[in-house]
Amino acid sequence: xxxxxxxxxxxxxVLSSKxxxxxxxxxxxxxxxxxxxxxxRKDDLVERLKSFLEVSNFSPEGEEEELPEENNLSSxxxxxxxKLEKTGWxxxxxxxNFFEELIYLHDYSIKILNTLYEIQYQEKKDYNxxxxxxxxxxxxxxVERSEDAIFALLEAxxxxxxxIDELKSLLNNLRKYHQMLYEKExxxxxxxxxxxxxxxxxxxxxxxxxxxxxxxxRYKTPYLAP
Numbered sequence: 001x002x003x004x005x006x007x008x009x010x011x012x013x014v015l016s017s018k019x020x021x022x023x024x025x026x027x028x029x030x031x032x033x034x035x036x037x038x039x040x041r042k043d044d045l046v047e048r049l050k051s052f053l054e055v056s057n058f059s060p061e062g063e064e065e066e067l068p069e070e071n072n073l074s075s076x077x078x079x080x081x082x083k084l085e086k087t088g089w090x091x092x093x094x095x096x097n098f099f100e101e102l103i104y105l106h107d108y109s110i111k112i113l114n115t116l117y118e119i120q121y122q123e124k125k126d127y128n129x130x131x132x133x134x135x136x137x138x139x140x141x142x143v144e145r146s147e148d149a150i151f152a153l154l155e156a157x158x159x160x161x162x163x164i165d166e167l168k169s170l171l172n173n174l175r176k177y178h179q180m181l182y183e184k185e186x187x188x189x190x191x192x193x194x195x196x197x198x199x200x201x202x203x204x205x206x207x208x209x210x211x212x213x214x215x216x217x218r219y220k221t222p223y224l225a226p
Contacts, residue, residue, distance in 0.1 A: 006108065007088065007106075007108050008087060008088030010087050010088070011087055011088045011089065011108075013087055014027075014083060014084065014087050014089070017063070018062060019058060019059075019060075019063070022053075022056055022058045022080075023080070023083070023084070024116070025052060025056075026049055026052065026080050026084070027084070027089060027113055027116070028113070028116075028117060028120070029045075029048050029049060029052055030045060030084075030089075030090065030103070030105065030113075031105070031110075031113040031114075031117055033045060033048060034105055034110070039095070039102055040102060040103040040104065040105075041095075041100060041101070041102060041103070042081070042092070042100075042101035042102065042103050043100075043101075045077075045081070045103055046074065046077045046078065046081070049076075049077035049080060049081070050073040050074060050076075050077050053073050053076050053077060053080075054073060058076060058080075060076065060079055063083070081103070088106065088109075089105070089106070089109045090103050090104060090105055090106070090109065091103075091104050091106065092104070130159045130160070130162050130163035130166070131159075131163060133155070133156075133159045134155075134156040134157075134159040134160050134163070137152040137153070137155050137156040137159075138152065138153075138156050140152065
C-alpha cells in the first residue's frame with residue numbers, strides 16, 4: 001500500500017499555509033486535550049481554541065474554505081476544526097445521547113503529533129528507562145523461566161531498539177552542533193553557541209545524565225554474566 005493510501009494527500013497542507021503557526025498550535029491544543037481526556041467534546045475544544053485565538057492574530061482570509069459568516073472567536077474556532085477535519089487530522093462522531101459531538105484524532109495523526117510535540121518541547125531524554133526495562137525483562141525471565149519468556153524477549157528487543165535510535169539521534173545532534181561551530185567566524189559567537197545552546201540543550205539535558213546516573217555501562221556486567 002502506497003504512503004498516501006494511508007494518510008490524506010493534503011494532510012500537511014495546514015503546516016505549509018500562511019497560517020501554519022496558528023494551525024500547529026491548534027493541533028497541539030487538541031493533542032494536549034487528547035492526552036488529558038478520555039473523550040474530546042467539541043464544545044470543550046472550541047473553548048480551548050477560543051482562549052488561544054483571543055491572543056493570536058489569526059485571519060482566515062485567503063483560505064480555500066468558505067469563510068465564517070461572523071468574525072468572532074467561536075466562528076474562527078469552528079472554522080479551524082472544519083479545516084482540520086477536511087485535511088484529515090480529525091474526525092467527528094456523536095456521543096451515546098446523539099446530541100453531543102465528539103472529536104477524534106486519527107491513528108496517524110496521534111503518531112505525527114507526538115513527534116511534532118517532542119520536537120517543539122524537547123522533553124528530557126531518559127535513556128536509563130530503556131536500559132532498565134530491557135535489563136529487568138531479561139533478568140526476570142532468566143530467574144523464572146516461564147512460558148511467557150517470548151514476550152519479555154520481544155519487549156527487551158523493543159526497548160533496546162528505542163535506546164539505539166535515541167543514541168543515534170544524540171550522535172547526530174552532537175555533530176550538528178559541531179558543524180554549527182565550524183561555521184561561526186567570531187570567537188564570541190562560538191562561546192555563545194557552546195555555553196547557551198550546546199550546554200543547555202545537549203550537555204545538561206542529555207550528555208551529562210548519560211555519563212552519570214543514566215550510565216549504560218553499569219548494566220554491562222550483569223548482561224554478560226553466565
